[in-house]
Amino acid sequence: MKQSILSVSDVQSLINGGNKLLLAGEEEALKLLPKGDWVAGTIPYFISKEHGGMVSRELICATDISSFVSSIDIVKYDQNSLARVYAEGPKHGFSFIVIPAMSKTHLSFALNAPNYKDFGVRPLIGWIAGVHLSDLGKKTPKVINGQTGEVLEEGALVLQAQLPENKVAEIGIVNLFEQGDGDILTFTSDDFSAETVMVNGEKRNFAAYIVKNKLDTKLPLVADYYGALVNISFQDVDEVEGRVKFYAPVFSGIRYKHAKPVTDYVKVFNDRLCKECSIESDRVAFSCNCILNYLYSELEGKKTDPFVGPVTFGEIAYQLLNQTLVYLEVMDV
Known part of the structure; x- marks a missing residue:
């Protein structure tokens, strides 16, 4: 199991078994979990292997990284200290970041990341936590540090994952948009x-x-x-x-x-995914997709193999992206 949609009790068992996890789910479900080696962001939208796009307030999307990481650290940053995120990333591994939507840290990262020291030198992937669209303005997006139990609506959590010497991490982006031929x-x-x-x-x-x-x-x-x-x-x-x-x-x-007009959003998105299908699914360690792709592509009930995972308020592949799918591959050297 790398990325699966699980019940709270299944995730509790994984945590108690010492597994290292990247989690996504509703705040109420995430708060039922014991402390352990995990980091989480709030969102109830997922793409699953079995059902395709889905919404659930009870289930949790779990990415199990235990089988290929040698060690992890979870670091908390604020809007100012986040400038060190690339410089402090593991020398041989990857950093996984989750930030609450519309927080000061989200806005600061979006504007400033390309100017941070050592930008893009080491792999940084992650996403922007959100809420059910019907809860906009009523609930705030949050991120949770599983090691401490701390729940943040301001700041960022970064899981720094060391890889063994025989493995390497690479980040990929699927974008179905191209520049149109209109005005500059x-x-x-x-x-x-x-x-x-x-x-x-x-x-x-x-x-x-x-x-x-x-x-x-x-x-x-x-x-x-x-x-x-x-x-x-x-x-x-x-x-x-x-x-x-x-x-x-x-x-x-x-x-x-x-952007160039897209005649059939769903078809073009799937065609672009098919171009990426040469990727062996067992190498895709994590992926997430944008809530706008989910809505405009009408992805509920549709599958995007080999990519599953949370549907987010923004994707991070080195910097903040929109309307893309981002993924992390872990490969043998």
């Missing part, structure tokens, strides 16, 4: 929202531009970050205020384009 969009500041956009160098109000050009906001902005395509997903377009909100920050000096 640039922004004047690094932020989660924007009033002004430069359209081919000409200053415009972004909300008015989106409405006038009938941009489909299910399709993200796509930037080419030195060869890697990175999505910035739309959260809200407020015509009255003239402001556009995003799920991840835009950066000044980066050229964005609206």
